Amino acid sequence: MKIVVLIKEVPDTWGDRRLNSETGLLDRAGAEPVVDEINERALEVALTYADAQTGTEIVALAIGPASVPTSLRKALGMGADSAVHVLDDALVGADITLTAQVIAAAIKRIGFDLVIAGNVSTDGGGSAIPSMVAELLGVPGATYLNAVEITVDAVTGRRETEAGSFGVKAALPAVISITEALPDARFPNFKGIMAAKKKPFETLSLGDLDITPTEESRSIVLNVTQRPARTAGTVITDEGDAGQQLADFLAKNQLI
Amino acid sequence: MTEFATDSILVLVEVSPSGAVLPSAAGLIGAAAAIGSPVALVVAAPGAGPAAAKAAGEFGATQVLVAERPDAATSLLVPTVDSLAAAAALVSPQAVLLSHSVQGRDVAARFAARTGSALAVDAVGISRDDEGPVVHHSVYGGSYLVDSAASSGAIVLTVRQGAIEARAAATKPTIETLEVPASGMRDVDIVDFEEVVVASSRPELRGAKTVVSGGRGLGSAEKFALVEELADVLGAAVGASRAAVDAGYVPQSHQVGQTGVTVAPQLYIALGISGAIQHRAGMQTAKTIVAINKDANAPIFEIADFGIVGDLFAVVPQLVSAIQSKRK
Structure with a gap:
């Protein structure tokens, strides 16, 4: 079984995430780039399967700027067998559709039985990539799985939506995305980090994937405005009447 | 045509x-x-x-x-x-x-x-x-x-x-x-389906005018009932921090924040929520924010319009009765 795990580098949610108001692009100086936590859980799903099934090959795939190899090295340290990085200046400001086209082309080149992604990133929050990639690869896409079981020829799981709870099954090859209901990822240990240095690491350009981006049908940013930061209001320490004072505050502001 | x-x-x-x-x-x-x-x-x-x-x-x-x-x-x-x-x-x-x-x-x-x-x-x-x-x-x-x-x-x-x-x-x-030509694209099979049963008369979290959320400070699933009590007095939806969800006080569908629901109500009341940046990302565009927390250094106070440093198990019951008496 060959499993491709999608890794996205995102600004750390603990940092100050900023957008450049001129370009509409992420200001990378604002917060430390890290592997999005949900991707580590996705990798854990693959590693858990590989622990039980010998002959499983796990490839970590990411697209993004020159800082991305650090994130991919972490995935290798956790136990992925190899890593692929798509790096190309033409991808700066790529919209979701182009991003999905590039990821799908890279997966086709790598080859796969199963693609595992996180359900939603902490920065874009679109959760579109897994389904777009599934469509472009022509395979089933079982997204938002809260529970996953992988067998040699199928993947089953549960998916909660606004309509209800679905039991789902997809024959392989397939794409899945998992939610944070899945277990926390293991930590890379010293042995894993040392071994990671010797694992195959491939860097691809758009030329390698036969993709030439066009300006047609692209989602473009017209305008970015920063909302003024919230400021603290009144803070009181309870001296026995804080509940009453709060009720007065709510009444004065017509909130009750 | x-x-x-x-x-x-x-x-x-x-x-x-x-x-x-x-x-x-x-x-x-x-x-x-x-x-x-x-x-x-x-x-x-x-x-x-x-x-x-x-x-x-x-x-x-x-x-x-x-x-x-x-x-x-x-x-x-x-x-x-x-x-x-x-x-x-x-x-x-x-x-x-x-x-x-x-x-x-x-x-x-x-x-x-x-x-x-x-x-x-x-x-x-x-x-x-x-x-x-x-x-x-x-x-x-x-x-x-x-x-x-x-x-x-x-x-x-x-x-x-x-x-x-x-x-x-x-x-x-x-x-x-509409006549639909089938694409023949391979798809996921639906094996079973359970419809969502709305057991509560409370409003949906998304789009609610008022939201009362509870965090780890509630201490247990039983004590989380205090959040629901205040929500019902205010006709509010019930939310929670990821910490409260991870601790099993309430289902994940109540989670407000980075990886949960984003809300923008008229009034957001945070009970026992420290206000980690991931939680704030899901509620900081609320019109009015109220926070009650025993830790005076909790970051939630940085964005609260009205904050109370105190024991929520003392403050909230008093608040509930004060609201009820104002309505009489």
Whole structure:
């Protein structure tokens, strides 16, 4: 079984995430780039399967700027067998559709039985990539799985939506995305980090994937405005009447 | 054959496998009507189409396309994506609107990938300028407002649930059956389905005017009842921090924040929530924020309009009785 795990580098949610108001692009100086936590859980799903099934090959795939190899090295340290990085200046400001086209082309080149992604990133929050990639690869896409079981020829799981709870099954090859209901990822240990240095690491350009981006049908940013930061209001320490004072505050502001 | 207006906005009305129209349709059709002529698409199992089409009319769609698919209840996404592709080819809309629900995101993603369309996600509004539809987004927990558009072609967008207040007047729509060529795309099978049972009379978290949320400071699932008690006095929805969800006090569907629901109510009351940046990302655009926490250094106080440092088990009961006596 060959499993491709999608890794996205995102600004750390603990940092100050900023957008450049001129370009509409992420200001990378604002917060430390890290592997999005949900991707580590996705990798854990693959590693858990590989622990039980010998002959499983796990490839970590990411697209993004020159800082991305650090994130991919972490995935290798956790136990992925190899890593692929798509790096190309033409991808700066790529919209979701182009991003999905590039990821799908890279997966086709790598080859796969199963693609595992996180359900939603902490920065874009679109959760579109897994389904777009599934469509472009022509395979089933079982997204938002809260529970996953992988067998040699199928993947089953549960998916909660606004309509209800679905039991789902997809024959392989397939794409899945998992939610944070899945277990926390293991930590890379010293042995894993040392071994990671010797694992195959491939860097691809758009030329390698036969993709030439066009300006047609692209989602473009017209305008970015920063909302003024919230400021603290009144803070009181309870001296026995804080509940009453709060009720007065709510009444004065017509909130009750 | 029916004519479609040049300013047609195609709206996918989400229908559950049991044939129920989901409430997100009201805001989608409301948003579409504000910038063009809303054409609704209903994809349902055979026999379920007319009732769903009527419901779409009540939300203000003037034209409804109905695709009845025998596999609508057994195949997860492809019947809907195929129907949307057929509808878009027929209508040639300026924009395609879907809910930013789990199902809506997936259908939008597959449709945009199949047609090579520009995709805009998690929109909080849509307007129009000289060149066509403009999509509004609230990014990084509302820290930034971003406007986007398609460089050419119709834009496909998912709309955040509860973000649109506009509603279109109910109509008696013209209903047309849509012929859908099957793409033959491999899909996920639906093995079983359990409809959501709304056990509570409380409002939906998304779109609620008032939200009362509890965090780790509640201490246990039993004591979380205090959050529900205050919520019921205020007619509020119940939210929670990730810490409270991870501790098992409430189901994940109540989670407010980075990886949960984003809310923007008139009043947000945070009980025993420290206010980690990931939580704030889901609620900081609330009009008024109230926080009660025993830790004076909790970051939630940095954004609270009214903060109380104290024991919530003392303050909240007093608040509840004070509200009740003000109402007498």
